[in-house]
Amino acid sequence: MSLVCLRDVTRTVTLPDGEDLHILRGVNLDVAAGEHVSIVGRSGTGKSTMLNIIGLLDTPTSGSYELDGVDTTRLGEGRRARMRGEDFGFVFQQFNIFAARTAAENVEVPLLYAAGTQLLRRRSIALDMLERVGLADRADSYPGEMSGGEQQRIAIARALVRRPRVILADEPTGALDPDTGRVVMALLEEVARESNSALIVITH
Structure with a gap:
């Protein structure tokens, strides 16, 4: 069974002049655990909107989206x-990390919403993940x-510290030079593979 399953998903917004803008039209997508998928297209074709729907940051106008069999709509x-x-x-492409926090403190942030052992051991868990990405x-x-x-x-490291089942990367190398971008992408794929996470990447 697919971990991520979209069926006939649409997303429409109404513009100030009352006209409907159809961003997504009948999208179907299946992604299994451990699978790596790229969503490719020009700017303005709805890639980020689709990623936001998959990440539960937005909802489809119509259609269904199941995560591991659960109807998220x-x-x-x-x-x-x-x-x-x-x-x-x-x-994200622009990193979205906190300038006033250290590397370890940035990676700890998702663990603040955890419970039990993860919350209590958040510092050591964050340090382990930083070591994994070469920043110990x-x-x-x-x-x-x-x-x-x-x-x-x-x-x-912050995205992976809770071992998520789905990793969503929105042009993660867009702000990097080509050589650094290749290193970062290889690292993302390697860690996702080790966690058996579904990896969905937006790119041009």
Whole structure:
């Protein structure tokens, strides 16, 4: 069974002049655990909208979206928020890390919403993940002291620290030079493979 299953998903918004803008039209998608999928297209074709729907940041206008057999379109916002925190890891082009927090503190953030052992051991879990992405020696450094590639590795560590079932990456190498981008992408794929996470990447 597919982990992510979209059927006939549409997304329509109404413009200020009353005209409907059809962003997605009847999208079907199946992604299994451990599978790596790229969503490719030009700017403005609805790629980020689709990623937001998969990550439960947005809802489809029509159609169905099941996550591991659960119909997400029927869930309340509280349940959707819990699933976002537990089941998804997000990696963005602009990193979206906190400038006033160290690398380790940035990676700890998702663990603040965990319970039990994960919450109590959040520092050591964060340090383990930073070591995994090659930043063990930069744990107490701030983002402003680090390169773009290092900042993106912090973002990857943060996205993966709770071992999400689905990793959503929105042009994760768009702000990096080509060589650094290849290294970051290889790292993202490697860690996703080890976690058996579904990896869905938006790219041009």
